[in-house]
Amino acid sequence: MKANNTTSTGCPFCGTGCALSIECGENGFKVKGDKTNPSTQGDLCFKPIQMAKALDAHRLSAPLYRADKSKPFQEISWDEAIALLAHNISSLPKDALYFYLSGQLLTEESYLFTKLIKGYLGTNNVDANSRLCMATAVVAHKMAFGSDGPVGNYADIDDADAIIISGSNPAWAHPVIFRRILARKKAHPETKIIVIDPIYTETAEKSDLWMGLSGGSDTTLYNALLAELYRRGACDTAFIDRATEGFEQTLNAAIEIPFAESVASCGLPLNDVETLVELFASDKKILGLWCQGLNQAQDGVMRNLGFINLFLATGRLNVQKGLPLSLTGQPNAMGGREVGYLSNALPGYRDVRNSDDRATCEVYWNLPPDTISPTPGITVTDAIDAMSANQIRFLWVACTNPLLTLPDVKKTEKAFSNPELFLVVQDCVLSETALLANLVLPTLSWGEKEGSMTNSERFIKRVRPFKSGPAGAKSDSEIICGLAQKLGFLGFDYTGAEAIYNEYKALTKNRFCDQSSQEYDSLSYQWGGERLYANEHFATPTFKAQFHPIISSASHPDKNQFVLITGRTKKQWHTMTRTGHVAELMKEEEHPYLVMNSNEAEERGIYEGDSVVITNQLGSLELPVRFGKLAPNHLFAPFGYPETPINTLVPVTNDPFSFQSALKSAHVRVTRKPINCH
CATH class of the missing domain: 3.40.50.740 (Rossmann fold)
Structure with a gap:
């Protein structure tokens, strides 16, 4: 190893794509952010900082x-x-x-x-x-714009008047992007951060408004917003006529249910949704971010398109008024x-x-x-x-x-x-x-x-x-x-x-x-420059962006079931094959867990720290309970722990357009583990 040798490289974790500068010295590797990189500007999270410690752990050295x-494995030659x-x-x-x-x-x-x-x-x-x-986001981009490819870029965070985060917890999953959001908020406190998520995540904790909608009601919310914007004359009809197709059919599908009724079915207060209507009706710059909460769903493409429809309907596909930006997982x-x-x-x-x-x-x-x-x-x-x-x-x-x-x-x-x-x-x-x-x-x-x-x-x-x-x-x-x-x-x-x-x-x-x-x-x-479609020339056959009527296929649990939401933890990466060997990254994440609302748990005689069994037709898992804040009848459990693989309970239910699996949720029953008196 050469002393004081510096190498520019990239992070192997989330799709944020942080650029790194690795200092190789006598005492090992020191990981820093590469400040010369225009995309992530020298920032990075804790995972790559600690990762160099595990590079040699449990490595394979022969086929x-x-x-x-x-039978047991035998080593063979290449x-x-x-x-x-x-x-x-x-x-x-x-x-x-x-x-x-x-x-x-x-x-x-x-x-x-x-x-x-x-x-x-x-x-x-x-x-x-x-x-x-990301298959769902790929299909939605193709259906709306004619090609795969996220529309905007991270710089749109820096001058956004409002940042709407739907179905994502970037504080855990994309920490560097979230820090950039918080930096914008600190420099301009009037910037609004709105989180749409059944779970009161760390991202929601730092937001101005958490909208804890019922899982599966995303498309209902987007349709309600679109219809209400139209009723109030807040759609950008000039942009719609000039640059899009399919608005009338999309509106007809959205406007059938009265606004207040739609909002109530999402489990949301009317005033909170009014805040979103007023934002989209304004001339403020809105950045819309989303990830697996919209992608990993039975109606994932419809969720993606429903969110995108709001930006198309209000002419938000530019640097002035904002745009939707899909966050990549891998x-x-x-x-x-x-x-x-x-x-x-x-x-x-x-x-x-x-x-x-x-x-x-x-x-x-x-x-x-x-x-x-x-x-x-x-x-x-x-x-x-x-x-x-x-x-x-x-x-x-x-x-x-x-x-x-x-x-x-x-x-x-x-x-x-x-x-x-x-x-x-x-x-x-x-x-x-x-x-x-x-x-x-x-x-x-x-x-x-x-x-x-x-x-x-x-x-x-x-x-x-x-x-x-x-x-x-x-x-x-x-x-x-x-x-x-x-x-x-x-x-x-x-x-x-x-x-x-x-x-x-x-x-x-x-x-x-x-x-x-x-x-x-x-x-x-x-590639594509800072923002795609800056000239309103889209990759579709007619060169116009496409609205799509939003019809949900989401299933709903019966009254005796919970919606189990799955996701990543803050410090670990996916199935922990590498990060699980780093003590600093395992701290406070050593064990799997289940998050419940305290009142719903205690109604069932379950208290924080108790072990419970979650069950459905595929099997059962035992997990200790932590109390948190979620939409009613919802649970959260991380998916990365090999000893309790949460996907044991997730059925094979795919979106009909993208064939992406609905990994985010499953319907389960919860029972307190019986105390063994023997």
Whole structure:
């Protein structure tokens, strides 16, 4: 290790995409924010600061293999591992193969997977954990504006008159963005922060108004607001006529229920919703932020579009009056979407269903015509069913832990444990998913490999290595290229990440996410500029933004059930495979828990600290109770704890447009754990 050596890189956690400066000295690594980065301006949260302490913890250093999943793993060589991969892939029909990727992968790695799977293997049976995170926002952006891509940027926080946060707790999930919101509030106390969420989160605690709506009533609220704005003559009719289509049909769907009746059905005070009406009716700049509360829902696309409709109806798609800005969950979900790693996509925001898009990629990759399938692959939750039915017999999981993140944990575990399924897990540690695998491929981790990432505001930054990894680990790119070469495919002999990026960026030329002019060495770029659609020229066939009638499909619990809301904790990342080994990050988060309203708990003889059993048709979990503040008949539990995987109780219920699972909520019953007197 070189003393006093500084490396510029990026954070491996949330989609905020903080740029980091790593000082490598005699006593280890010191993580700071990179103040030269225009996107995050040197700020960062506690996770990357502490993360360097766990870089070497529980690392894998050799491929592991077992033909029989009930037997112990044996270490094998990389040559043997690649040969096993190649044999299993080449011995099965295309439809029996499946690949599951991650927003944790660097852009170059996701591009190589896309090229290999959709191009050279000729199957679209690939999905990514963006399906659990951002697929709904992707579809909503496409339906409203014609293309994926968050509209605004973080700088819109700095002069917003009001910031409406719907279905998100950025104080925990996007801390740097939340600190920027608080900085705006401190400098301009008149700035209003409004939080729409069934849970009184830390974000809600710092807000001017918490609107604790009943879970599933989001679309009702948005429709009520739209209809009332129209009744009061507060819609921007000039913008609607000039730049949009579909307003009349959307209004007709929204205006059916009287305003007060709609508000009451959301469980909200009329005065609170009046505050929102008055804001949208004003000329103030409003920034709308949202994340998984709107995305991970049975009617997630409708929730997204309902929120976006309010901004379209009031002409808020510019720097003066504000705009909606979707917050991204994974650090490189945007980069993965750009390179086409979801089941219907191709690089440069192309689609496998489009013949010109397929032909462009086939020519560029030197493939014969009609190599790329025109049929989108099945999404990951359908793939789980296909694994259990022996239709999919090979699964390659890269850099994610789906056993704990997919809905219905028991169903997923059964599928992964199927002896007819050859399961490959490519990761830096032995995750819960890896423990069920036939073949485990040890990878380099954050801080050990080179590439790029795109954050929530479309800003691309370089990710550089500042340490070496275990001697037996390989980069994800090395593994992909090694397999491709073993299979006899040409075009996978890159000299490094720069060569991969340069190949990929040419496929973005003249595309919406164009980055073709960027030089890799100096890569620091926000594609699309500060705000998309600044000229009111949209990516739809008519070049107009699209309103969509909002019809909810959300289900509601019976009177004996609670709505269980799931989410992240403040200091941990997802399933804790890395952050769970850092003592400073585990402090106050060592144990799972369930948050209840104190009055609802005590009515059932439950007191703070008691253990309760939460149950539904999928199973049961035991958790200790903490008191908090939530909408009536709602609960909250974090999803990241492997010993009590909360997705055990979350059924496979997908949005009909995005096929994203409704991971945010489940209907459960709560009983106090009986005291054992023996």
